[in-house]
Amino acid sequence: MPTMADVARNAGVSVATVSHVLNGTRPVLPSTRQAVLDAVDALGYTPNTLARSLVTSRTRSIGLAVSAISNPYFTEILQGVEAAALAAGYSLLIADPHDDPAHERKVVQLLHERRVDGMIVAPSARPHDLVAYLGRHAVPAVFLDRVLPATEPVAGGTAPGQGLFDQVCAENAGPMADLTGHLAGLGHRRIGLVAGLPGLSTTEERIAGYRQGLAAAGLAFDQDLVVSGLSESAGAERATAALLALPAPPTALVTANNAMTIGALRTLRERNLAVPGGIALGCFDDFAWADLFSPRLTAIAQPSREIGARAVDVLLERLAEPGRPPRTVRLPCAFVHRTSCGCPELRDEAVGSPPAGTGGTTEPSTPLERGTAS
Structure with missing residues (x-):
């Protein structure tokens, strides 16, 4: 050799x-x-990368811990991470924590034992052990998609949360407020929300955005109209059924991620409820075949590949400058206007070009989309 x-x-x-x-x-x-x-x-x-790592204490590898890799959203994030890592000369070690705090802590330890230079992690709803482990071992890490509160509860008190780590995610509250407000603007007064898994920052921020959208439209918040779909399809089927069983069911529905959109559509089909004739539908998370449904799905499109690539950039900056203060980077989403909300096609009124594969009209969903992001 x-x-x-x-x-x-x-x-x-x-x-x-x-x-x-x-x-x-x-x-x-x-x-x-x-x-x-x-x-x-x-x-x-x-x-000989092994020999080089013994000299430099660097393996030029990144650990990625992301649950539900089969979800198209996380698949696109993975593609963004992989492309950016490869371009920078880094290999990728991937693990699925299954959104289970105990398993999350275990797979992160295994990645750490493989001597990865740093980690990109989408934390679970209860990442206390994860935060403690990464902090105790001073592992360079970027939290992806889901952000942490300022402190994390631990036995006997609290521990620093987001103050220790860099974070990269999409805007959640503003785009959800826009989507809810759009449905309210079409005359809907009872708008149901199929929310995500309790405890996830994405869930809490999207619920907050839903409430903001209602308030801006002069509508009162009704807790009965918010049911958790647990961020997965089967849970969304049950949540949608519960909403439809209310004495005064919603006339419009918002689903808080793409997996739950599929579950909600399955329940609506079983109930022979046409969209948008029987009930209007707006979705948080766009996906490649959203424009193939009939009707085509109005959705909030997250910049998933960009989120993955940006997480790699932030991690490499952290490796190059370990003492730099942690930061949270939020990327703007886009409103992709199709027909499931009850509107006609607006192709002649396009504000911008839709993301690749979305087949709809895009509009800025928050002030950040208009170029004011810091």
């Missing part, structure tokens, strides 16, 4: 120069760099 010394002899340079080219640790002349790369190709040289 060829060595770095063989590459150096073939290229006519020193071993140190080969190391600088392969590791990007010092600029070299373009002609020299090309000579080294040509020698690498000619000899079939493969860097």
Whole structure:
């Protein structure tokens, strides 16, 4: 097997120069760099990453702990993480915590034992042990999609939460307020919400946005119109059935993620309730086939791939500057206007181009979408 010394002899340079080219640790002349790369190709040289990690204490690997990888939303986030990591020369180790706090703590420890340089984690609804472990071992970490409160409850008191970690997520409250307000603007006075798993920041923020949308439309909040779908399809089927069983059922429905949209549609079909004729529908989370349904689904589109890529960028910045203060980065969503809300197609009134594969009209969903993000 060829060595770095063989590459150096073939290229006519020193071993140190080969190391600088392969590791990007010092600029070299373009002609020299090309000579080294040509020698690498000619000899079939493969860097010994294990040996390099023993010297540098870096493995150039990132651990990713994300639940429900089969969910299209997280699949797109994964694609964004993978592309950004690969572009930066990092490999990816992936684990599914299954939104179970005990399992979450276990898989994060296993990733840490694999000596990943840092981690990107979508925390569960009760991430107390996770936060304690990462803090105790000073693991560079970015929380993805779901953010932490300022403190986390632990035995005997509280522990620092978001103040310890970088976080990357989408805007939730503003876009949900826009979606709820849109339905209210169409004349709906009883708007049901199929909410997510209790305890997740995404759930709480989207409920807050729903309430904001009602208040802006002059509608009172009714707790009976909010039922948890537990962030999954089967739970949404039950939640939708419960809403339809109310003495005064909703005339419009908002689902708080794409998996719950599928569950809600299944229940509506079983009840022979046409959308939007029998009930209007708006969805938080767009997905590739949302425009293939009949009617086509009005949705809030999250920048999922961008969230994944940005999380990698933030983690690499953390690795380069460990003492930098933690920050939370929020990315804007887009309102994709289709027909399940009861509106006609608005293709001639498009404010912007829809995200790839969404097949609808997009509009800014929050002030951040209009370029005021910090």
